[in-house]
Amino acid sequence: MIVPNKFQISLVGPFRNLAIVGIVFALLALIAALAFDVRNRLAALDLADSDNGQWVMMQTEVEVLRLQSTLIKAQLDQADLTEVRRWFNVLYSRLHMLEQSPLYADFIQKPEQLARLKAMQAFSDRWVNAVDSTDEVLREALPQIESESSEVQRLARALSLDSLLVFSASTDETRARVSDTLLVLAIAISTTILLLAVLAVTATRLYQTTRRQAQENQIAGDRLQLIIATSPDAIVVTNRGGWVVEFNPVAEAMFGLTRDQVLGKWIVPILFPNQHRNDYVPRLRNIITRAASSGPQRFEIMGQRTDGTPFPLEVSLAVRDLNRGALVVNFLRDVSQRKEVQQALEQALTQAQAGEKAKADFLAVMSHEMRTPLNGLIGSMDLMRDTAMDEGQRELLRVMEVSGEILLGHVDSVLDISRSEGGQIRLSDTPFVLDRLIEDCIANQAGVARTGGNTIRHVALSGTLGAVHGDPGRLQQILLNLIGNAVKFTRDGSITVESERLPQRPDSAAPQVFEIRVIDTGIGIAKEDRSRVFEDFATVDSSYGRTAGGTGLGLGIARRLAQAMGGSIGVESETGMGSVFWLRLPLPAAEPFQTAPTLPRTSDTPLPSAMRRLNVLVIEDNSINRFLLRRMLCEQHHSVTEAIDGQDGVAAAEKTAFDLIITDISMPRLDGLEAARRIRAGGASAKARIIALTAHALPEDLERFRLAGMDACLTKPVSRKALRAQVYAGDDAPLFSHTNALPQNTALQDLVHTLGQPLALSLINRMLAEGDATIAAIKAQPGPNDEMARAAHLMAGSCPIFGATAMCAALSGLEQAIKVGKLAQASDIAALVPDIWNETRHDLTAQYALLVA
Numbered sequence: 100m101i102v103p104n105k106f107q108i109s110l111v112g113p114f115r116n117l118a119i120v121g122i123v124f125a126l127l128a129l130i131a132a133l134a135f136d137v138r139n140r141l142a143a144l145d146l147a148d149s150d151n152g153q154w155v156m157m158q159t160e161v162e163v164l165r166l167q168s169t170l171i172k173a174q175l176d177q178a179d180l181t182e183v184r185r186w187f188n189v190l191y192s193r194l195h196m197l198e199q200s201p202l203y204a205d206f207i208q209k210p211e212q213l214a215r216l217k218a219m220q221a222f223s224d225r226w227v228n229a230v231d232s233t234d235e236v237l238r239e240a241l242p243q244i245e246s247e248s249s250e251v252q253r254l255a256r257a258l259s260l261d262s263l264l265v266f267s268a269s270t271d272e273t274r275a276r277v278s279d280t281l282l283v284l285a286i287a288i289s290t291t292i293l294l295l296a297v298l299a300v301t302a303t304r305l306y307q308t309t310r311r312q313a314q315e316n317q318i319a320g321d322r323l324q325l326i327i328a329t330s331p332d333a334i335v336v337t338n339r340g341g342w343v344v345e346f347n348p349v350a351e352a353m354f355g356l357t358r359d360q361v362l363g364k365w366i367v368p369i370l371f372p373n374q375h376r377n378d379y380v381p382r383l384r385n386i387i388t389r390a391a392s393s394g395p396q397r398f399e400i401m402g403q404r405t406d407g408t409p410f411p412l413e414v415s416l417a418v419r420d421l422n423r424g425a426l427v428v429n430f431l432r433d434v435s436q437r438k439e440v441q442q443a444l445e446q447a448l449t450q451a452q453a454g455e456k457a458k459a460d461f462l463a464v465m466s467h468e469m470r471t472p473l474n475g476l477i478g479s480m481d482l483m484r485d486t487a488m489d490e491g492q493r494e495l496l497r498v499m500e501v502s503g504e505i506l507l508g509h510v511d512s513v514l515d516i517s518r519s520e521g522g523q524i525r526l527s528d529t530p531f532v533l534d535r536l537i538e539d540c541i542a543n544q545a546g547v548a549r550t551g552g553n554t555i556r557h558v559a560l561s562g563t564l565g566a567v568h569g570d571p572g573r574l575q576q577i578l579l580n581l582i583g584n585a586v587k588f589t590r591d592g593s594i595t596v597e598s599e600r601l602p603q604r605p606d607s608a609a610p611q612v613f614e615i616r617v618i619d620t621g622i623g624i625a626k627e628d629r630s631r632v633f634e635d636f637a638t639v640d641s642s643y644g645r646t647a648g649g650t651g652l653g654l655g656i657a658r659r660l661a662q663a664m665g666g667s668i669g670v671e672s673e674t675g676m677g678s679v680f681w682l683r684l685p686l687p688a689a690e691p692f693q694t695a696p697t698l699p700r701t702s703d704t705p706l707p708s709a710m711r712r713l714n715v716l717v718i719e720d721n722s723i724n725r726f727l728l729r730r731m732l733c734e735q736h737h738s739v740t741e742a743i744d745g746q747d748g749v750a751a752a753e754k755t756a757f758d759l760i761i762t763d764i765s766m767p768r769l770d771g772l773e774a775a776r777r778i779r780a781g782g783a784s785a786k787a788r789i790i791a792l793t794a795h796a797l798p799e800d801l802e803r804f805r806l807a808g809m810d811a812c813l814t815k816p817v818s819r820k821a822l823r824a825q826v827y828a829g830d831d832a833p834l835f836s837h838t839n840a841l842p843q844n845t846a847l848q849d850l851v852h853t854l855g856q857p858l859a860l861s862l863i864n865r866m867l868a869e870g871d872a873t874i875a876a877i878k879a880q881p882g883p884n885d886e887m888a889r890a891a892h893l894m895a896g897s898c899p900i901f902g903a904t905a906m907c908a909a910l911s912g913l914e915q916a917i918k919v920g921k922l923a924q925a926s927d928i929a930a931l932v933p934d935i936w937n938e939t940r941h942d943l944t945a946q947y948a949l950l951v952a
Contacts, residue, residue, distance in 0.1 A: 126290055353433060386398060399412065596617055714737070718766070745768060864947075869894060869897060
């Protein structure tokens with residue numbers, strides 16, 4: 100309460116009073132200006148300009164009348180011609196004075212008055228020569244002058260009457276202005292008197308407030324002295340030079356010195372040990388400087404009792420400027436006991452950490468030691484499977500293999516935990532395609548999900564994620580754990596894997612952050628258990644235990660791996676409402692590359708005895724087509740390498756001897772025809788079978804393919820049956836043939852049959868996103884160009900897979916028109932493409948809804 104009143108008096112009061120004083124001075128200045136204005140206006144009234152002007156106009160009329168009278172008398176010989184000349188000259192001078200004098204300019208320069216004056220001047224100018232001539236000439240002209248003077252008299256009369264009206268109005272206006280000025284002057288004087296009264300009242304209140312404040316300050320001072328005297332901490336107050344001005348009783352007890360012994364003395368040699376003084380002086384000065392600019396400072400320092408015993412001090416230092424000199428207020432606390440407790444805790448922590456490290460080392464050693472015999476057992480069992488055994492022995496061997504794999508998984512989990520606790524997790528930095536890794540993880544669990552009556556799908560909320568740098572193995576381990584848990588604890592429901600690029604500032608140099616969410620409709624997790632699902636060996640509750648087994652290490656390891664990769668992991672869930680596990684990771688972007696890791700297949704389907712495993716190179720710039728071909732070929736147990744265009748494909752074929760090469764025709768950098776020619780020209784794969792892959796193949800196109808060195812042609816969309824027939828085509832097969840596209844109404848059915856419903860739905864989503872992006876890219880182009888052709892080609896390669904034949908034909912036509920230079924035709928097709936896509940999109944969305952239903 101005290102400090103705000105001080106600020107109110109010292110800051111608010113003066114500003115308010117200064118404002119009132121300023122207003123008073125402004126009003127006084129206004130009063131002076133108004134008084135000066137009134138004086139000027141009264142002086143102007145004294146000059147009687149308006150009355151004088153009115154008199155002049157009337158006098159002009161009188162002078163005309165005198166001239167007329169003299170003219171009449173002169174004709175009757177009752178007046179001398181000298182009188183005629185005199186009154187004529189008076190009138191002549193009067194008329195020229197009215198024209199030239201500024202006093203009457205406002206009135207005379209009006210068009211009507213000026214015309215009258217000019218007419219009168221014309222009269223005087225006509226007869227001035229006769230008047231100035233001989234008496235005979237003048238006497239002869241008298242009748243005519245007298246006759247014309249009647250008109251002049253009328254004009255003078257009109258001037259006189261108008262001047263009476265005008266100058267009267269001017270005089271009234273002047274008087275009104277003087278009246279208004281006097282009214283404003285009266286208001287200003289009244290306001291000034293009122294403000295002076297307010298100042299007087301304010302001064303009285305300020306005086307009373309000052310007296311009350313002085314009393315409060317006295318009370319505050321007494322309270323402050325009481326606080327200092329009864330404070331549990333030692334309080335030492337010095338000036339900025341370090342000379343003691345206050346020393347409370349606790350300080351006396353702490354240092355063994357009385358207040359009188361230290362007042363007025365330098366604090367450093369009294370309170371601090373001799374061996375530290377040279378270091379403490381500059382340090383204390385720096386602390387005081389920081390406190391003066393940044394506020395109170397807290398630090399620790401060694402003090403000294405009067406018997407020379409050192410002890411640790413915690414000091415809180417503040418600088419207070421009281422105008423007459425800065426004061427340094429020090430609150431000192433003896434922390435000897437706290438230091439002892441802290442030291443004991445640190446020793447206990449060191450011992451505990453040593454025990455944890457020993458445990459972690461033991462787990463790591465034992466895990467490694469257990470892996471060696473386990474690997475031997477599992478390997479021996481694998482070899483035993485090739486020996487002669489009866490059915491019972493094979494069943495026992497199968498149980499032993501499953502148990503060995505489970506035990507090996509547990510050992511690996513414990514080893515991962517021991518590595519993470521020991522800070523030994525090593526992460527690779529490998530480029531990989533994030534979308535493909537997610538899809539492979541989903542494909543790995545798709546069979547298990549179908550067994551539980553579940554659907555599983557991938558939704559790319561922000562479109563294709565692209566190639567990134569990171570540890571694909573560790574990320575795969577996390578995702579398989581999250582997806583596996585979702586599949587494990589969901590029955591007859593759905594699992595959705597959402598992927599998204601999180602927004603970031605455009606000027607940020609940090610890596611792009613991706614979020615992957617695994618959403619299930621399973622049993623959910625109770626609120627009290629959500630905080631410990633990522634703990635080691637936590638299985639949450641009995642319901643989880645009844646549903647599936649496990650050590651509870653998976654999520655704990657996932658948490659450690661996510662943190663080691665610079666990310667985070669969490670869960671949102673309600674009992675009976677399903678769960679959402681989310682993973683956020685910063686992953687730097689990587690350049691596109693030609694191969695990608697795939698998950699091991701879980702299918703137990705044996706290879707046909709008549710078919711051999713082939714090493715296949717797929718050259719395709721469309722990611723969806725590459726994915727489908729890879730899946731179909733892997734189902735046939737072939738080894739697959741991918742290349743994203745002809746140039747990368749030729750480079751791969753030169754280094755590796757592939758048995759089969761499947762290449763798209765239209766690709767950037769190097770098309771399929773030129774790629775085939777270069778592969779046939781030499782290299783490790785010069786003798787490989789080459790199959791063309793195209794969305795449209797006319798008879799003349801087939802001949803060009805053959806001349807380029809290709810052996811066969813597959814038309815998109817590629818069915819498993821058509822691919823299988825071409826891959827295993829014998830020597831008696833036609834040298835060159837092609838397959839026709841599937842009808843539109845069966846394309847999606849074949850896609851679902853090939854990949855399963857979850858992956859088919861995921862690909863439809865990708866197709867919808869790719870189509871929207873392509874249409875936007877086409878619309879963004881100023882006209883038909885290579886970029887538009889490139890966008891059309893990329894999407895045309897995907898359309899046949901989904902039976903979008905109309906869209907494929909339009910895009911292919913657009914690409915061909917641009918390539919042959921038919922730009923007008925290309926513009927017409929480009930204008931139709933968005934409408935065709937809208938229809939195609941509607942059909943795909945409807946098919947998607949039917950599949951989901």
